[in-house]
Amino acid sequence: MRAIQITEFGGPEVLTLTELPDPEPGAGELLVEVSRAGVNYADTHQAENSYLAPASLPLVPGMEIAGRTANGRRVVALTSSGGYAEKAVTAEPMAFEIPEGVSDEDALALIVQGATAWVLLRKSVRLEPGESVVVHAAGGGVGTLAVQLAKSFGAGRIIAVAGSEDKRKLALELGADATVDSSAADMTEALVEANGGKRVDTVLDMVGGRVTDESVRALAPFGRLAFYGMASRELPSPIQPSNLMRFSTTVGGMWLPHVWQLPGNVMKQAMDELFAMVAEGSLRPIQGGTYPLSEAREAHEALRSRTTVGKLVLDTRA
Structure with a gap:
């Protein structure tokens, strides 16, 4: 089969198209014939081995797939x-049935970014x-969905932060x-001004560095x-407990794999609600571009440039 393989860690240049044997599913696993693969920031960290979960070489990157199982089930899944x-x-x-009315591309936008x-x-x-919410990187895969979900969940004021006029x-x-x-x-002054001169209630932050500190x-x-990514690749300043007490603020992190440890099958709750909203037309995943599998490097370059909008996917058949 054709696959993208990494034999040394680094930037987009380490992504190489090659031929590999088909993977063999073990007990409790599904073999999926992939139609589309999702691309996200975690993949760029995985390629340079700066992700939360350490990687080992050689490596085929990619943690989101959509396609069909051997018995014809249409699924979107995490790997x-x-x-x-x-x-x-x-x-x-880790696999979820894709319902009628939801495309493979839309399902890939939901499995990580939507659930996040x-x-x-x-x-x-x-x-x-009624609470205010700040959405950083509002033009990205998570951001475009977070703005819509915040509206559906009753946010009082949604402040979207983005780097271009088109994204805003x-x-x-x-x-x-x-x-x-x-x-x-x-950023502190800009957010307060955008909230009518009042401090904000909630912030979703995947940028890091100065943006986190000022937010x-x-x-x-x-x-x-809630801190869930580090697109700037800059660490924010250490949080001092006394500073949290000053305004009774809470700063937390979120990594999606931990959701499976929560009682009540929270991931299924999220996916069921997201699928239903897309099928009924109340949630619109923004598609940022489909790249042939052979152009995975270009997809990573585009994502790291922070100029893309919405969800990027790879067409494994092209």
Whole structure:
């Protein structure tokens, strides 16, 4: 089968198209003939071995797949690796049936980015009706869905932060009430101004560095910031407990794999709600581009440039 393989860690240049044997499923696993593979920021960290879960070589990257099983089931699934290939293996609990009315591309937008936005709002910041929410990287895969979900969940004011006029315009079309340029010299001041002069209640942050530090300083009493990525590849300053007490603020992290450890099958709850919203037309995954499998390098370059909008996917048949 054709696959993208990494034999040394690094940037997009280490992604190489090659021929490999078909993977063999073990007990409790499914072999999926992949039609589309999702691309996300975690993949770029996996390629350079800077992800939360250490990688080993050689490696076929990719953690999101959509396609059909041997018995014809149409599924979207998560894998620890191996997604950038014509065939991949996934654990049965990590696979979800794609309902009618939902495309493979839309399903891939939901399995990580959609579920991440849902968990951030429902579990991490526990958004209450009427509260303000800041969505950083609002033009990205998570951001475009988080803006829409926040609206559906009753947010009082949605502030979308993005780096281009087109992305900010899209956020407004998706339901944001105000926008902020991500290059703002003082993010604290910009967020407070966008919230009508008041500090904000909740922040979804996947940027890191200065943006995180200044977003924390924009939180209102009992405000919450959920940190779920580091697109800037810059670490924020260490959090001082005394500073949290100053405004009774909460800063937490979220990594989607931990959702499987929660009682009540939270991931299934998220996927069921997201699938239903897409099928009925109340949630619109934004597709940012489909690349042939052979152009995985170009997809990573585009993603790392932070100029893309919505969800990027690889067509494993092209």
